[in-house]
Amino acid sequence: MTATTAPEAALGVLPRADGSAKYSHAGYTVTASVSGPIEAQRRDEHAYEAHVDVVVRPAAGVGGTRERHLESILQSTLAQIILIKNFPRSLIQIVLQVEDSPENDYVNTKLVQASLNFAIMPALIQTAVLALLSAGVPMRATLTATAVAMAHRDGAKKTIVDPTPRDIETAQSVHVFAFTSRDELLLAESEGDFTVEEWDDVCETAKKVCCHSAPAKEGMAMVLDDEDVGGPDMRQFLRSTMKSKVDADLHWK
Amino acid sequence: MPREAEPSLNEKQFVTQALQENLRLDGREFDQYRPIELNFGDQHGVADVTLGKTRVLAKATAEVTVPYTDRPLDGIFTIATELSPMTSPSFEVNRPTETEVLLSRLLEKTVRRSGALDTESLCLVAGEKCWSVRVDVHVLAHDGNLMDAACLAVVAALRHFRKPDTSMAGGVLTVYTPAEREPVPLSWLHSPFCVTWSFFGEDEGEMAVLDATWLEEQVRVGSCTVSLNKHGEICQIAKLGGTPVDAVALLQCTSVALTKVKEFSDLVDRRLAEDLKRRDKGGFMAELRAENDR
Numbered sequence: 001m002t003a004t005t006a007p008e009a010a011l012g013v014l015p016r017a018d019g020s021a022k023y024s025h026a027g028y029t030v031t032a033s034v035s036g037p038i039e040a041q042r043r044d045e046h047a048y049e050a051h052v053d054v055v056v057r058p059a060a061g062v063g064g065t066r067e068r069h070l071e072s073i074l075q076s077t078l079a080q081i082i083l084i085k086n087f088p089r090s091l092i093q094i095v096l097q098v099e100d101s102p103e104n105d106y107v108n109t110k111l112v113q114a115s116l117n118f119a120i121m122p123a124l125i126q127t128a129v130l131a132l133l134s135a136g137v138p139m140r141a142t143l144t145a146t147a148v149a150m151a152h153r154d155g156a157k158k159t160i161v162d163p164t165p166r167d168i169e170t171a172q173s174v175h176v177f178a179f180t181s182r183d184e185l186l187l188a189e190s191e192g193d194f195t196v197e198e199w200d201d202v203c204e205t206a207k208k209v210c211c212h213s214a215p216a217k218e219g220m221a222m223v224l225d226d227e228d229v230g231g232p233d234m235r236q237f238l239r240s241t242m243k244s245k246v247d248a249d250l251h252w253k
Numbered sequence: 254m255p256r257e258a259e260p261s262l263n264e265k266q267f268v269t270q271a272l273q274e275n276l277r278l279d280g281r282e283f284d285q286y287r288p289i290e291l292n293f294g295d296q297h298g299v300a301d302v303t304l305g306k307t308r309v310l311a312k313a314t315a316e317v318t319v320p321y322t323d324r325p326l327d328g329i330f331t332i333a334t335e336l337s338p339m340t341s342p343s344f345e346v347n348r349p350t351e352t353e354v355l356l357s358r359l360l361e362k363t364v365r366r367s368g369a370l371d372t373e374s375l376c377l378v379a380g381e382k383c384w385s386v387r388v389d390v391h392v393l394a395h396d397g398n399l400m401d402a403a404c405l406a407v408v409a410a411l412r413h414f415r416k417p418d419t420s421m422a423g424g425v426l427t428v429y430t431p432a433e434r435e436p437v438p439l440s441w442l443h444s445p446f447c448v449t450w451s452f453f454g455e456d457e458g459e460m461a462v463l464d465a466t467w468l469e470e471q472v473r474v475g476s477c478t479v480s481l482n483k484h485g486e487i488c489q490i491a492k493l494g495g496t497p498v499d500a501v502a503l504l505q506c507t508s509v510a511l512t513k514v515k516e517f518s519d520l521v522d523r524r525l526a527e528d529l530k531r532r533d534k535g536g537f538m539a540e541l542r543a544e545n546d547r
Contacts, residue, residue, distance in 0.1 A: 014394045015306045016341060029294075031393060033339040055346055057337055059299075060314040060389050095339040097391055099310060100294055103431070 007126070007237050011134040011245045019135020021127055026162040027102030028123035032131035036092030050087035052079045055095045056124065070121065077178060077187050078128060083138045092137060096124050102165055118191055119147045119168055121176045125187070126234070133242060143186060144210040144234035145178035148202045150194055157198070159205050173198070177206035181235065210234050257343045260471050268472045272453050272460050279305075279466065284509055286464040291409055291520060293528045297436065298414030302406040305466065306396035311406035313388045313414035317428060320376065320383040328375020329385040332360050332407060340395045352399070359400055359491055360390070363445050363480040364407055367488035374440040377419060377426055384416060386439065397467040400478055404447040409521050412441055413528065443482045446517045448510035450477045452498055461498075461506055463513070477503065479510045483518040 007025035014020035017033035024030070037050055044051040054075045056067045074096075082092060101120060122145035129143045149163035149171035160167050168174055173192030180186050185207075190199065212233060260268075271278060281287070287305030294301065298313035320327060334357040336344045344350060364370070375384040388407050392399060415436035418429045451465040451473040465473060475495020480488040487507065492498065 014308070014339070015396065016394055017339065027295075031339075033393075035338070035342045038342055055338060057335075057339075057391070059312050059391075060387065062333070093338055093342060095337050097310075097337065097339055097393065099312075100296060100299065103296065 007234070009126075009130055009237075009241045011130060011241065017135075019131050019133070019137070021130035021134050022099075023123060023127040023130055024100070025123055025126070026119075027100070027164070028098070028120055029100035030120075030123050030127040031097045031099055032127040033095045033097075034092065034128075034131040034135040034137065036135065036137060037087040037090035038093065040089060040091035044091060045089050048088050049084040050082070050090045050092050052082060052084065053091055053093045054078065054128070055093070057095065057097045059098045059100065070124065073121070073187070073189065074124060074128065077125065077143070078132070080186060081129075081139045081141055081143060081180065082132065083140060086138055094128050094131065096127060098124075117165070117168065118174050118176060118189070119149075119163055119165075121145065121189065122147050122162075122178075125178055126238075129238070130241065134245070141180035141182055141184075142238060143178050143180060144238060145176065145187065146206050146209045146234060147174065147176050148206050148209075149174045150192075150198055150202055157201075159202055161205065161209055173202075175199070175202050175206070177203060177210065179207060179210040183207070183211045257341060260468055264468070265472050268468060269453055272462065277462070278468065281464075283461065284463045284513075286513070287466075289405070289517075289520060291405070291524045293409075293413050293524065298410050300406045300409035300413060302402045302409065304398060304402040304405075304464070306394055307398060307402050308392075308394040309399070309402045309406045310391040310393055311388055311403070311410035312391070313386065313410045315384050315386045315414070315416040317377065317382055318385040320380065322380075325380035326376050327372040328383040330365055330370050330372050330375070330387075331385070332357065332364060332388045332390065334360060334390040334392075334403065336392050336395075340392045355493070356390075356399060356403060359447065359478055359480075359489075360403060360407060362489045362491070363404055363447055364411075367443070367445050367480070367482075369408070369441065369443055369445055370411060371440040371442055377421075382426055386411075386414075386416070395467065397470045398449055398464045400449050401447045401464065404445070404480070405517055405521070408444050408446065409524070411439060412444065412521065412525060414439060443484070443486070444518055444521065445480050445482045445488045446514045447478050447480045448513050450479070450506045450510075452476065452496065455496075461502060463509070477506065479507050481507070481510060481514055483511075483515050485511050 009021060009023045011021050013022045013031065014033050017035055019034040020032060022031045040051050052075055054071045056071050057063060058067060125143055125145040132139060147162060149160040149167050150173045151158050151160060151171040163171060173190060173194040176189045178187035268278065290303040292301045293299060300311045302309045318329060320329065334353060336353045338344050375386060377383055388410055390403050390407060415438055418434040418437050420427050451462045451469060452475040453460040453462065453473055462469065475498060477492040477498065479490050
């Protein structure tokens with residue numbers, strides 16, 4: 001089916017969780033719930049900080065090693081931005097439920113053993129950050145993430161922002177980057193063959209997508225820049241989503 | 254994990270007393286459901302059911318596997334239910350609770366054992382290759398009456414689902430990708446739905462209430478799940494523990510259940526037709542179709 005190009009998000013979609021968000025972008029739809037800070041189990045309890053528990057659940061099939069790997073990456077990333085030292089001996093639980101992921105029409109997928117791929121990571125990170133914001137968990141900074149694929153097309157190198165499964169299959173390398181709201185690189189995961197120069201190029205492209213934030217009044221320039229980068233302006237998106245949520249919540253004032 | 258907080262004694266008494274005065278906390282009639290919403294995803298086989306604040310997502314998938322040796326002519330059909338901490342932090346990953354076991358057991362009895370899906374049609378090569386159809390039920394939010402919502406989601410997902418087309422030529426099995434051939438629907442025989450009654454009061458089934466909320470479920474003295482299709486064929490009745498209920502009251506319950514099931518059936522049919530219309534925009538698919546109208 002058609003993949004949405006502009007990211008979409010809704011906050012507070014689940015009535016019983018402390019915070020929740022539904023996010024869809026580039027064919028991926030993820031719902032996240034955040035509970036916390038809640039009582040931690042004895043084995044997860046840290047004396048000086050909160051335990052961040054991330055659970056990734058695939059849409060179909062049982063989770064395997066791939067999901068555990070994604071969980072461990074997300075766990076260490078999110079523990080960096082959440083102020084975990086503020087909540088000793090407690091638990092912040094983030095559950096990410098994948099609802100939809102784009103399918104490759106050219107292969108029959110094995111589905112009973114779920115296989116989440118690398119390119120889902122930006123969607124997972126973005127949903128988790130939105131849910132954390134919705135739950136009001138104190139954070140050092142927000143995150144914006146993107147996936148970039150590097151492909152050789154007609155002898156020339158080409159970077160593809162938000163690659164489709166088909167792009168990933170034919171790409172030389174796939175990279176996932178996450179930047180904090182202070183333009184610091186927090187997460188860089190790569191897969192495939194690439195040189196240092198190529199990585200620099202890809203990182204630059206990702207930085208443009210994640211960190212480029214035009215002031216609202218220069219709307220025209222922003223649109224033009226977007227075409228230049230070939231991806232959506234993630235930080236602006238995060239800001240506007242939160243703004244509309246806050247506006248809706250405070251409409252009575 | 255923190256335990257689910259039980260309602261206080263005051264709350265419990267308030268709910269029961271209100272019911273004795275023919276009132277429900279949300280102002281519904283005793284035999285009235287909360288508004289039901291059924292949505293299909295972009296992919297085939299994804300159904301999202303919202304029943305008040307309860308929300309269940311079901312996703313159907315299929316792959317080719319080897320059939321069980323004792324049933325060489327049947328395909329494999331499984332329903333997987335796993336309640337995640339998203340439903341409530343009291344649920345743990347990989348540790349099934351009683352709610353989860355009961356839910357999967359009832360879904361199994363309602364959809365699988367009633368023969369809603371023709372498993373023989375899933376066989377490709379006897380004893381060697383068959384389709385394995387799997388439905389994953391994800392409970393996103395739990396505000397009572399999980400059973401009815403989950404059953405509706407599973408049935409809707411399976412009826413919406415399309416599996417890849419296959420062909421047999423000279424002993425060679427070909428499974429076509431969606432790009433090569435349009436996927437085909439499953440062979441579906443009937444649509445069973447669950448209707449759950451909750452009983453309140455000291456007397457035998459004094460008050461019977463449909464579509465209980467989470468608070469009402471915590472207060473009730475017994476419950477009974479009836480599964481039937483729109484033709485009134487009962488697939489199963491489950492009355493697990495609780496106070497005894499008068500036989501006549503139970504008969505009354507099943508007859509009301511039939512009218513509710515007809516409504517569910519109409520809802521699924523209508524939403525499926527709407528979804529088909531949405532996908533078939535411009536009638537381009539009709540043009541590409543190789544079938545002839547006979």
